[in-house]
Amino acid sequence: MNRSSVGAVPNPDALLREMMLHYELQRFNNLYCQILDDGALSAWPDLFSDDCVYCINARENEDGGLPAGLVYCEGRGMLEDRAFAISRVAMYAPRTVRHYVTNQRVTEVVEGGGFRASANYLLMEILDDEPKATIHHTGVYRDRFIRDPSGALRLRERRCIYDSLIIPNSLVYPV
Amino acid sequence: MNRSSVGAVPNPDALLREMMLHYELQRFNNLYCQILDDGALSAWPDLFSDDCVYCINARENEDGGLPAGLVYCEGRGMLEDRAFAISRVAMYAPRTVRHYVTNQRVTEVVEGGGFRASANYLLMEILDDEPKATIHHTGVYRDRFIRDPSGALRLRERRCIYDSLIIPNSLVYPV
Amino acid sequence: MNRSSVGAVPNPDALLREMMLHYELQRFNNLYCQILDDGALSAWPDLFSDDCVYCINARENEDGGLPAGLVYCEGRGMLEDRAFAISRVAMYAPRTVRHYVTNQRVTEVVEGGGFRASANYLLMEILDDEPKATIHHTGVYRDRFIRDPSGALRLRERRCIYDSLIIPNSLVYPV
Numbered sequence: 001m002n003r004s005s006v007g008a009v010p011n012p013d014a015l016l017r018e019m020m021l022h023y024e025l026q027r028f029n030n031l032y033c034q035i036l037d038d039g040a041l042s043a044w045p046d047l048f049s050d051d052c053v054y055c056i057n058a059r060e061n062e063d064g065g066l067p068a069g070l071v072y073c074e075g076r077g078m079l080e081d082r083a084f085a086i087s088r089v090a091m092y093a094p095r096t097v098r099h100y101v102t103n104q105r106v107t108e109v110v111e112g113g114g115f116r117a118s119a120n121y122l123l124m125e126i127l128d129d130e131p132k133a134t135i136h137h138t139g140v141y142r143d144r145f146i147r148d149p150s151g152a153l154r155l156r157e158r159r160c161i162y163d164s165l166i167i168p169n170s171l172v173y174p175v
Numbered sequence: 176m177n178r179s180s181v182g183a184v185p186n187p188d189a190l191l192r193e194m195m196l197h198y199e200l201q202r203f204n205n206l207y208c209q210i211l212d213d214g215a216l217s218a219w220p221d222l223f224s225d226d227c228v229y230c231i232n233a234r235e236n237e238d239g240g241l242p243a244g245l246v247y248c249e250g251r252g253m254l255e256d257r258a259f260a261i262s263r264v265a266m267y268a269p270r271t272v273r274h275y276v277t278n279q280r281v282t283e284v285v286e287g288g289g290f291r292a293s294a295n296y297l298l299m300e301i302l303d304d305e306p307k308a309t310i311h312h313t314g315v316y317r318d319r320f321i322r323d324p325s326g327a328l329r330l331r332e333r334r335c336i337y338d339s340l341i342i343p344n345s346l347v348y349p350v
Numbered sequence: 351m352n353r354s355s356v357g358a359v360p361n362p363d364a365l366l367r368e369m370m371l372h373y374e375l376q377r378f379n380n381l382y383c384q385i386l387d388d389g390a391l392s393a394w395p396d397l398f399s400d401d402c403v404y405c406i407n408a409r410e411n412e413d414g415g416l417p418a419g420l421v422y423c424e425g426r427g428m429l430e431d432r433a434f435a436i437s438r439v440a441m442y443a444p445r446t447v448r449h450y451v452t453n454q455r456v457t458e459v460v461e462g463g464g465f466r467a468s469a470n471y472l473l474m475e476i477l478d479d480e481p482k483a484t485i486h487h488t489g490v491y492r493d494r495f496i497r498d499p500s501g502a503l504r505l506r507e508r509r510c511i512y513d514s515l516i517i518p519n520s521l522v523y524p525v
Contacts, residue, residue: 012370019373020187023194030280037295037315059446096234096338098313100277100297102450105380120387122450122474124297124313126338133313133339138448138474138483140387163446163476164483195362198369205455212470212490271409271513273470273488275452299472299488301513308488308514 021106025117028145028153033099036174041087044174045079049146049154052076056160056175058167059139067159070167079174086172094128097136097173114146114156121160123175137162139175196281200292203320203328208274211349216262219349220254224321224329227251231335231350233342234314242334245342254349261347269303272311272348289321289331296335298350312337314350371456375467378495378503383449386524391437394524395429399496399504402426406510406525408517409489417509420517429524436522444478447486447523464496464506471510473525487512489525 028047035043048054057069073079100122108116118140125136139162146156160175203222210218223229232244248254279294293315300311314337321331335350378397385393398404407419423429454469468490475486489512496506510525 015370015373019370020190020194022373022377023190023197027197027280030278033278033295034280034293098295098297098315098338100275100295100450100452102277102452103380103383105377105384118384120383120448120450122297122448122472124310124338126313128340131339131341133310135310135474135483135485138476140448163448163474164481165478166481195365195369198365198372202372202455205453208453208470209455209468273472273490273513275450275470275472277450277452297472299485299513301488303515306514306516308485310485 018106021109021115022104024153025104025106025115025119025145029101029104029119029141033101037096037098039096041083041174044083045076047155048076048079048158049148049156050076052079052155053157053159054079054155054174055158056162056167058165059161059163060165062159062161082174096126096128098124098126098133100124101141110144114144117141117143117145119143121175137164137167139163193281196284196290197279199328200279200281200290200294200320204276204279204294204316208276212271212273214271216258216349219258220251222330223251223254223333224323224331225251227254227330228332228334229254229330229349230333231337231342233340234336234338235340237334237336257349271301271303273299273301273308275299276316285319289319292316292318292320294318296350312339312342314338368456371459371465372454374503375454375456375465375469375495379451379454379469379491383451387446387448389446391433391523394433395426397505398426398429398508399498399506400426402429402505403507403509404429404505404524405508406512406517408515409511409513410515412509412511432524446476446478448474448476448483450474451491460494464494467491467493467495469493471525487514487517489513 032047035047052075054073055067055069056071057067061069073082101119104117104119106115106117110116120140122138123136124133126133139160142159142161143155144157145153148154207222210222227250229246229248230242230244231246232242236244248257275297276294279292281290281292283291285291295315297313298311299308301308314335317334317336318330319332320328323329382397385397402425404423405417405419406421407417411419423432450472451469454467456465456467458466460466470490472488473486474483476483489510492509492511493505494507495503498504
């Protein structure tokens with residue numbers, strides 16, 4: 001990063017276009033998290049493209065060039081299977097999750113359509129029989145968005161990179 | 176939710192109007208939290224309409240159709256009484272609170288004026304004699320905003336829905 | 351704060367200008383945190399003006415008119431020395447930090463250029479040999495931004511005001 005590019009001001013028209021894209025990113029992430037926080041898992045795969053990649057990986061592995069990770073799904077069909085399985089099998093303690101997504105940024109507008117983006121997320125977990133919310137884990141979304149024929153955003157790729165070496169066993173729900 | 180509506184792109188003018196409303200929501204919530212985080216309780220009722228409802232309720236009760244909850248105030252007068260009482264009676268340990276509000280969204284523009292909105296909040300608490308900040312609780316604001324004659328936003332209703340079954344006894348300040 | 355000014359609506363053009371400034375603030379803070387979260391310390395001083403002030407201070411001290419605090423740096427040179435020293439001396443346990451910045455607001459547009467702003471931040475810490483993320487501390491940024499000749503934002507002053515009386519010894523990285 002060179003100093004002159006830090007926070008450089010585009011002209012007002014370019015700034016406005018950038019703002020609108022940033023707003024679309026925020027709106028998408030809000031919807032994504034609302035679906036998961038409400039436990040509406042069957043709607044979750046709809047946020048991805050047919051040929052998507054979704055994975056959850058440790059930062060250490062990611063930085064070391066080991067992209068497969070704890071969870072690795074290719075194609076929306078795999079996400080639908082996963083969502084269906086989680087909805088029907090309840091072998092884990094009842095809980096609520098809540099996502100806090102901040103520091104959202106479009107990192108690259110891709111020629112030919114779509115963009116790359118990232119965001120910090122904090123996942124909180126509230127067990128039904130525990131009095132207090134606890135931190136489940138912290139991490140970063142690294143995303144590749146495309147548009148479907150109607151212009152709506154879809155995740156072509158979402159990599160959830162968690163900061164800790166390990167992650168609680170209770171990682172059942174998507175992140 | 177059907178797939179085609181997920182993240183659909185309105186035309187630029189509609190997107191810009193939506194952004195402006197979203198920005199007004201953010202600005203309002205920033206001010207709301209700043210007032211509470213600064214302990215400026217006497218300014219808090221001014222954020223509500225005269226005929227407001229303010230309540231704090233458990234998610235389980237809310238989902239089960241029990242809307243009354245832990246705190247239930249009708250009318251700005253009740254909020255003023257509450258703010259005054261808290262300011263004058265100090266039976267609890269000195270503390271600081273800090274709000275983190277994310278995932279803000281306008282959920283419905285209401286015909287005839289105003290809108291519905293929601294947001295995730297994380298309330299942190301810092302006791303004066305404890306070294307570390309702790310999580311007080313997590314939850315969601317479910318709001319109904321109206322505009323006063325000058326066009327300024329006021330809360331007609333704010334429902335603070337907390338995720339846990341119980342909430343720390345120390346819930347003294349408004350959320 | 352008087353009631354009539356709470357959330358007052360400027361005309362659409364003024365609201366749009368305000369939004370654009372708010373977006374620039376968000377973009378700057380996103381970049382600032384990304385640099386620190388990625389451990390790219392050498393890029394951190396570039397976010398400040400040559401004659402900057404950077405400090406970390408307890409809320410109690412700040413409110414009591416004791417501005418010097420735990421860390422006090424004058425001039426970008428001091429920040430560069432600090433960043434260099436931290437990069438080279440590793441006497442502390444390996445860790446990751448993650449910033450969550452919310453409730454960002456431009457508090458005053460300063461005549462002659464730049465503006466004042468504030469934001470709530472939550473600093474999380476993830477030690478390499480601990481399974482879970484922990485709360486490092488909570489606080490507020492109180493900022494004075496200026497523009498360099500190219501129009502890019504620079505921090506003329508960033509005061510990191512933490513809420514607790516003390517702060518973990520492990521405060522090594524900038525906040």
